[in-house]
Amino acid sequence: MQFKRKDLLFSLCGLNCSLCPSFVQGTCPGCRAGSHCAAVCPFAPCSVEHGNVSYCFECGEYPCRHYDGVDKHDSLITHKNQLKDIEKAKQIGIDKYHEEQTVKKQILDELLDNYDVGNKEIFLCLAVNLLDIEDLKDILNKADLSTKDMDLADKYYYIKQLFNDCGEKRGIELKLRRDGYYG
Numbered sequence: 032m033q034f035k036r037k038d039l040l041f042s043l044c045g046l047n048c049s050l051c052p053s054f055v056q057g058t059c060p061g062c063r064a065g066s067h068c069a070a071v072c073p074f075a076p077c078s079v080e081h082g083n084v085s086y087c088f089e090c091g092e093y094p095c096r097h098y099d100g101v102d103k104h105d106s107l108i109t110h111k112n113q114l115k116d117i118e119k120a121k122q123i124g125i126d127k128y129h130e131e132q133t134v135k136k137q138i139l140d141e142l143l144d145n146y147d148v149g150n151k152e153i154f155l156c157l158a159v160n161l162l163d164i165e166d167l168k169d170i171l172n173k174a175d176l177s178t179k180d181m182d183l184a185d186k187y188y189y190i191k192q193l194f195n196d197c198g199e200k201r202g203i204e205l206k207l208r209r210d211g212y213y214g
Contacts, residue, residue: 045117
């Protein structure tokens, strides 16, 4: 049996793929058969062994050993909320979870259209992934009102400061941990 994925927006292990810089840039093939992610990920072959479950929480062995330390390191996307996010998807249902992530993706698209200076998508994806929707909306509204006459670089640094201030207030560090989890 080959590894198969239908949902390319939320990974089987709990990552918000639609908020990943590689996905946003169109350079990520997603976690599906033949992709780099599927090749190095312990969750993909485990899914196959357990009947190609769509999400790990559908497996009778969830949470399993593959989750040990999974939220301690990042790859191209933050893993900080991986356990929290998959539990949330399990609790509220995947459709409701997708609705929330669609709102976050719309916020991210607006940020990329109006605040990205061309190479800051990693930070913007990270902020949208880790902060809650209400904080994101508040920050975006404040920045939209306060940055009307700023050039793009100043707008980006202004909103970045708002994100960092919010993260600090919430105890969330908006920085990828580059020591790597997978191979």
